[in-house]
Amino acid sequence: MFAKQLSVFIENRQGRLGEVLNVLKDNGVNILSLSLADTTEYGLLRLIVSDPESGKERLAEAGFSSILSDVLIIEIPHTAGSLQGLLKSIETAGVNVEYMYGLSIEAERAYVVLKASDLQAAATAIEAYGVKTVTREQLSSM
Amino acid sequence: MIWSKEETLSRKEIEALQLSRLQETVKRVYEKVAPYRAKMDAAGVRPEDIKCLADLAKLPFVTKQDMRDNYPFGLFAVPKDDLVRIHASSGTTGKPTVVGYTENDLKMWTECVSRIACMGGATKKDVAQICFGYGMFTGALGLHYGLENIGAAIVPSSTGNSEKQIMYMKDFETTLLVATPSYALRLAEVARELGVDPKKDLKVKIGLVGSEMLTDAMRAEMHKCWGDEMLITSNYGMSELMGPGVSGECEYMDGMHINEDYFIPEIIDPVTGEVLPEGEKGELVITCIKKEGLPLIRYRTKDITRLTYAPCKCGRTFCRMENLSGRSDDMLKIRGVNVFPSQIEEVILGFDELGPHYEIVVERDGYLDKLTVRVELAHSTDSFAELERLAADVKGRLKTMLGVDAKVKLESPNTLQRFEGKAKRVKDLRSK
Numbered sequence: 001m002f003a004k005q006l007s008v009f010i011e012n013r014q015g016r017l018g019e020v021l022n023v024l025k026d027n028g029v030n031i032l033s034l035s036l037a038d039t040t041e042y043g044l045l046r047l048i049v050s051d052p053e054s055g056k057e058r059l060a061e062a063g064f065s066s067i068l069s070d071v072l073i074i075e076i077p078h079t080a081g082s083l084q085g086l087l088k089s090i091e092t093a094g095v096n097v098e099y100m101y102g103l104s105i106e107a108e109r110a111y112v113v114l115k116a117s118d119l120q121a122a123a124t125a126i127e128a129y130g131v132k133t134v135t136r137e138q139l140s141s142m
Numbered sequence: 143m144i145w146s147k148e149e150t151l152s153r154k155e156i157e158a159l160q161l162s163r164l165q166e167t168v169k170r171v172y173e174k175v176a177p178y179r180a181k182m183d184a185a186g187v188r189p190e191d192i193k194c195l196a197d198l199a200k201l202p203f204v205t206k207q208d209m210r211d212n213y214p215f216g217l218f219a220v221p222k223d224d225l226v227r228i229h230a231s232s233g234t235t236g237k238p239t240v241v242g243y244t245e246n247d248l249k250m251w252t253e254c255v256s257r258i259a260c261m262g263g264a265t266k267k268d269v270a271q272i273c274f275g276y277g278m279f280t281g282a283l284g285l286h287y288g289l290e291n292i293g294a295a296i297v298p299s300s301t302g303n304s305e306k307q308i309m310y311m312k313d314f315e316t317t318l319l320v321a322t323p324s325y326a327l328r329l330a331e332v333a334r335e336l337g338v339d340p341k342k343d344l345k346v347k348i349g350l351v352g353s354e355m356l357t358d359a360m361r362a363e364m365h366k367c368w369g370d371e372m373l374i375t376s377n378y379g380m381s382e383l384m385g386p387g388v389s390g391e392c393e394y395m396d397g398m399h400i401n402e403d404y405f406i407p408e409i410i411d412p413v414t415g416e417v418l419p420e421g422e423k424g425e426l427v428i429t430c431i432k433k434e435g436l437p438l439i440r441y442r443t444k445d446i447t448r449l450t451y452a453p454c455k456c457g458r459t460f461c462r463m464e465n466l467s468g469r470s471d472d473m474l475k476i477r478g479v480n481v482f483p484s485q486i487e488e489v490i491l492g493f494d495e496l497g498p499h500y501e502i503v504v505e506r507d508g509y510l511d512k513l514t515v516r517v518e519l520a521h522s523t524d525s526f527a528e529l530e531r532l533a534a535d536v537k538g539r540l541k542t543m544l545g546v547d548a549k550v551k552l553e554s555p556n557t558l559q560r561f562e563g564k565a566k567r568v569k570d571l572r573s574k
Contacts, residue, residue: 007524011553036525042552044526063556065522098525115524 255288
């Protein structure tokens with residue numbers, strides 16, 4: 001039910017983001033989606049990749065500190081209000097959304113990556129609401 | 143048990159004894175040691191100016207550099223004929239520092255170490271294994287003569303050949319161990335490798351450790367290896383002053399009693415040289431007041447500690463110095479506060495999220511010193527909240543430990559420089 005997200009710690013220094021992307025490229029790790037957030041000191045690069053485990057290992061060898069964590073990838077209709085409805089169902093369940101970013105948009109459907117305070121409860125709420133989550137296996141064929 | 147009645151003299155008696163011995167020593171070195179006479183003349187002070195103990199502060203300091211400049215015997219106050227022993231430091235940086243003893247000096251040394259050994263629980267029943275390197279180093283022979291004087295049976299096993307050390311310990315039923323704290327831990331490790339449990343199979347119940355800083359964490363670690371009932375006391379000294387025996391802990395382990403009838407301690411601000419009041423932390427300065435061969439006056443030990451004259455539960459009246467907390471060579475002055483890299487290291491090692499490497503950067507921002515501690519993140523997280531909490535926790539603990547604000551900079555692993563030899567973890571970018 002959960003997908004793996006690869007989060008990389010990067011200092012705010014010129015070229016650091018490029019170095020991460022180089023490591024992934026050189027090892028054939030494909031990026032499906034990313035979100036980059038930063039403070040004045042450092043940033044967190046959150047990635048959905050084709051092979052998160054090998055991405056983490058290769059990055060560690062290159063001197064980057066990263067972590068794998070569970071997130072939900074949710075399929076919603078590509079229509080106005082579908083995201084709002086999804087969030088409402090999660091909120092109603094008393095779960096707090098920590099962050100969220102888009103994964104891809106197709107003609108009929110859109111996919112979002114979501115991290116919540118209680119991922120299991122969020123997943124249950126989403127299921128009850130009637131939308132699907134994307135499994136790791138499905139993700140690799142996307 | 144208290145070895146000598148001198149150890150319980152009243153403060154008044156101690157001070158009277160110190161003053162007469164100080165006056166005698168100053169007069170003697172002024173007459174007999176040319177570099178001292180030159181230093182005192184330059185400072186405009188003469189032996190007759192020393193009228194009370196506070197006048198000690200008028201005398202110039204002596205440093206290790208002075209000993210090197212006068213290598214080998216330039217600071218000695220007796221002719222070479224009167225020496226009966228010569229020791230020297232290893233001298234890793236430059237010429238070794240040479241120390242010489244007359245017959246009386248050796249007697250005094252033996253007396254001082256006997257007191258310290260006695261404070262640490264040694265008796266004539268003990269089998270004392272001395273795991274300090276014998277040779278030019280003063281540690282081994284100093285403890286050797288003191289313990290022998292008490293009547294203990296000495297096993298002069300020196301350092302190295304750890305497996306044989308364990309065999310002696312087992313077969314001779316060693317009860318007292320003399321070693322550095324780190325070698326004591328290593329010996330316990332070797333014992334276990336040989337299938338010998340130091341707690342059950344050995345009879346070592348007393349540890350006299352020295353020549354390295356003994357932190358509480360290190361003592362706790364030693365208890366884990368050697369058993370909780372082992373009495374582990376630290377003792378202090380340095381060859382320039384005599385060797386071990388300057389001070390030592392009693393069974394209450396609340397500071398090391400200084401043999402004040404032979405040594406006068408002072409605490410100074412290492413930057414200004416100003417004498418600090420009782421209880422303040424600073425550099426220990428020692429004046430030898432009963433030595434004949436090499437009576438150093440106001441010797442800067444570079445060791446950081448504080449003194450207390452409060453009476454000790456053991457009944458001894460000699461002042462106590464706290465276990466060392468660093469070396470003044472490494473000290474940083476940040477916004478007027480003394481900061482030691484060892485304190486910062488202690489904080490960083492307390493966080494599992496951080497690697498053991500760090501860098502301390504000091505800059506000047508206008509008139510203010512700015513302290514930044516760069517640390518490596520061992521494990522990342524996917525949450526800013528956690529990173530911020532970690533940085534804030536480190537900052538908070540640094541503030542508690544140091545008393546000054548530090549900026550904490552999280553870095554990726556392997557960002558900071560690695561060192562094969564002595565690590566250089568401080569970058570002081572303030573123009574001096």
